[in-house]
Amino acid sequence: MECVIEIRHVHEEVEVVSGMMCLEKEFTVGHLIDQHQLEVREKRCIQGKMGRPPCCDKEGVKKGPWTPEEDIILVSYIQEHGPGNWKAVPAKTGLSRCSKSCRLRWTNYLRPGIKRGNFTEEEEKMIIHLQALLGNRWAAIAAYLPQRTDNDIKNYWNTYLKKKLNKLEASGSEGSLGHVGVSVSQPMSRGQWERRLQTDIQMAKKALSEALSPNKASSTLLAESNSKLSNHNTGSFYNSTKPTQSICYASSADNIARLLKGWMKNTPKASRSTTQNSFNNLAGAGADTASSEGTTKGSTHNAELSETFETLFGYESLESSNSEFSPSLSPEGTLFQDESKPVIAGIDIPFSLLEKWLLDDAGCQDKLSF
DNA sequence: AAGATTTACAACCGCAGGGTA
DNA sequence: GTACCCTGCGGTTGTAAATCT
Numbered sequence: 001m002e003c004v005i006e007i008r009h010v011h012e013e014v015e016v017v018s019g020m021m022c023l024e025k026e027f028t029v030g031h032l033i034d035q036h037q038l039e040v041r042e043k044r045c046i047q048g049k050m051g052r053p054p055c056c057d058k059e060g061v062k063k064g065p066w067t068p069e070e071d072i073i074l075v076s077y078i079q080e081h082g083p084g085n086w087k088a089v090p091a092k093t094g095l096s097r098c099s100k101s102c103r104l105r106w107t108n109y110l111r112p113g114i115k116r117g118n119f120t121e122e123e124e125k126m127i128i129h130l131q132a133l134l135g136n137r138w139a140a141i142a143a144y145l146p147q148r149t150d151n152d153i154k155n156y157w158n159t160y161l162k163k164k165l166n167k168l169e170a171s172g173s174e175g176s177l178g179h180v181g182v183s184v185s186q187p188m189s190r191g192q193w194e195r196r197l198q199t200d201i202q203m204a205k206k207a208l209s210e211a212l213s214p215n216k217a218s219s220t221l222l223a224e225s226n227s228k229l230s231n232h233n234t235g236s237f238y239n240s241t242k243p244t245q246s247i248c249y250a251s252s253a254d255n256i257a258r259l260l261k262g263w264m265k266n267t268p269k270a271s272r273s274t275t276q277n278s279f280n281n282l283a284g285a286g287a288d289t290a291s292s293e294g295t296t297k298g299s300t301h302n303a304e305l306s307e308t309f310e311t312l313f314g315y316e317s318l319e320s321s322n323s324e325f326s327p328s329l330s331p332e333g334t335l336f337q338d339e340s341k342p343v344i345a346g347i348d349i350p351f352s353l354l355e356k357w358l359l360d361d362a363g364c365q366d367k368l369s370f
Numbered sequence: 371a372a373g374a375t376t377t378a379c380a381a382c383c384g385c386a387g388g389g390t391a
Numbered sequence: 392g393t394a395c396c397c398t399g400c401g402g403t404t405g406t407a408a409a410t411c412t
Contacts, residue, residue: 063381064381066381087396087398099397101382109381136402154401155380156379160377
């Protein structure tokens with residue numbers, strides 16, 4: 001295929017004025033892409049090697065942090081085709097990323113419904129409860145925290161909660177976490193270990209059933225979700241000293257949030273309730289960032305990108321966009337999380353056999369009105 | 371103020387499992 | 392049955408930002 005494209009330079013980027021890239025995806029006039037992307041595509045055109053580069057091929061596969069431009073390309077592709085078939089994504093988007101990287105970027109960052117920022121007290125409790133019950137099965141744990149990714153939870157556990165629990169254990173204080181019966185690895189005899197395990201399981205069962213009770217924790221959880229991120233540490237149960245670092249990626253999260261906001265217009269009420277909150281949080285966080293742009297680097301770039309999003313996708317046009325792209329109706333069902341993820345607010349919480357068994361055993365069934 | 375250290379989190383890597391030809 | 396492809400998961404690493412000395 002002949003590579004014919006007319007462009008004009010706009011600052012660091014190039015704007016497609018006319019023509020078509022040598023990709024299956026046609027970039028419309030006005031589409032802004034960065035110089036690097038253009039070079040990559042031009043190079044491939046020249047080499048006649050358009051198409052999918054081998055996944056994880058060491059050469060030609062970009063690694064490291066994603067740029068906002070790459071995010072735009074990925075999101076726009078997924079907007080058109082929906083998530084899935086990741087193997088084809090690099091080829092079809094021209095991204096110099098392996099399919100895995102694209103999938104991870106989407107599932108851990110760009111996908112709608114992701115809540116960023118500090119974990120709430122309820123979320124923290126849930127993680128502790130579930131980790132005690134399920135171990136390091138982060139995907140399973142994430143299933144009970146609809147707005148958090150397994151990666152987020154895993155990171156939070158490894159960098160913060162685990163240390164906090166170890167500290168509490170080391171100080172000999174049950175502290176505020178004693179009630180959850182959390183196991184903290186420590187040398188102990190088999191007997192001690194078994195007794196401890198039994199206690200842990202019993203307490204975790206109880207704690208989990210309480211945490212998952214729609215009348216209690218779940219409603220609280222959702223209420224928490226509605227609260228502003230800035231209030232997270234106010235009156236924290238643990239009086240968390242974790243520094244506020246809500247949105248490190250706000251410069252682009254703002255843009256992504258604005259883009260994705262359009263999608264939510266097509267989302268049915270039931271699923272929107274939780275997701276919209278996260279968008280509000282996300283957008284709000286972005287707005288917060290914007291409000292303090294004087295101290296936020298790249299704010300100008302940020303503003304430009306926001307414009308780019310509007311230019312590219314236009315919120316209004318999304319009103320009539322493909323309903324397939326509505327998060328709750330996604331083909332994969334993974335726009336939020338995997339399809340097995342329980343709807344915390346929606347009463348229907350499918351438990352695994354193990355969890356059911358554990359909860360049944362604890363006689364907590366009466367607390368769970370599924 | 372500057373260097374050292376810690377923290378937080380995005381991203382990568384390797385493996386496992388499911389689907390399919 | 393099996394080889395291959397694709398995806399998901401959990402462990403780990405790299406690095407920027409924050410904090411400390």
